[in-house]
Amino acid sequence: MTFRDLKEQIPWAVESEWHQHPKGGGWIMNTATVDDTAFIGDKALVYGEARVYDKALVYDKARVCNKAQVYDEAQVCGEAQVYGEAQVYGEARVYDKALVYDKARVYGEARVYGKARVCGEALVYGEVNKNLIGVSGLLWPVWMERDGWYSVGCRVMSFADHVARYCAIDYSGSCSQCDREQIIKAMEFLESMRSR
Secondary structure (H helix, E strand, O other): OOHHHHHHHOOOOOHHHEEEOOOOOOEEEOOOEEOOOOEEOOOOEEOOOOEEOOOOEEOOOOEEOOOOEEOOOOEEOOOOEEOOOOEEOOOOEEOOOOEEOOOOEEEEOOEEOOOOEEOOOOEEEEOOOOOOEEEOOOOOOEEEEEOOEEEEOOEEEEHHHHHHHOOOOOOOOOOOHHHHHHHHHHHHHHHHHHOO
């Protein structure tokens, strides 16, 4: 990204107040702090009093600004933004068009993605289940959370409870009968995988 490209995104930018990171070439405002061990991709921006350090990665069109911090081996990418006094650390990932702001913290092996908003003093943390299997591409992704328990969107229930209550549950009012049938078939598929 050239400085002219940067000006299109941040019209108030003054070239003498910015520099490019040696690893990745992303633009950093002189008031921000970024370690040489971090990576800032060529389309990413770090500005304000933000800090990116350790082996953190900020790339694609991601932005880290205000007093936000990204560190350890955390990654911020896609069109994600981390700002305010938010912190992303550990092996956490923030991507797609997700926003993490205010005093929120995302850490451990947590994943924040899609159009998620994490704000206030929220804490998002966890470990990635290496045995997690799921089906995406449906109205709501279907995941086997643990033996016999499934998440459909943000609801976690047993297989039997999802199927028994499916018609009574309003999954945001936009679920057609066809969507319901596809989701039940996905759960049946995952249930058959579990029993193998």
